[in-house]
Amino acid sequence: MTNRPGSGPEPGDREIDDSELMDVAQDPEQAESLHKALRTLANNPNVQGPLQEMAQGILSGRMGMTDAIKDERYMDALGDRMTEIRHAAESQTMEDREAERGKREEWERRRDEEEQKEREERDGPSTNLFTGSKKRGPGGHRG
Structure with a gap:
């Protein structure tokens, strides 16, 4: 697992988890949604340039979400993309x-x-383990 500055995520690179987005998310569900959105930006062939670079940087842990929000280049790219989406919707x-x-x-x-x-x-395995150990376990308690 390597994180080289300036490189995109590669197979085997560490990827942040949802908890590392809690500095900007209001709750775990929002962090999970943000994480999925970042993955979409990072892996979508139609998204290139600064937005993809930002998403890859955040996912790899090279950059924090708050740093990305403060970076004018990334916010300008996001605004440009939103304008493109709006124009496309208006012409449909x-x-x-x-x-x-x-x-x-x-x-x-x-x-x-x-x-x-x-x-x-x-959630399944932890529930099954708890239920399984409660029902019967080798060397269980007398009862």
Whole structure:
């Protein structure tokens, strides 16, 4: 695991966890959402330049979220991207909007399924261990 200044994340590099975003997040769920958004920016081939650099820097731990927020270059890039998105939305036809709505609903459904699966994987083993050890364990207490 190496973090070299100026390099993007590479396989095997350390990635921050949700708790490392709590300096800007209001609660763990918001930190988790922010983490996922950063991953999307870092890995999306349509996002390049300063936004992708920022996301990769934060995810690798080379830069804190508060530092990124204070960096004018990153905030300008974010503003430019939001303007592009707004212009694209304004020029959409009704058919385009309907198609986008369908794609968004499908994406939200898949995201919800993935989040549920992650929750089950995260919460499942600890619950099973507790339940399993309570029901029967070798050398258990007399009772």
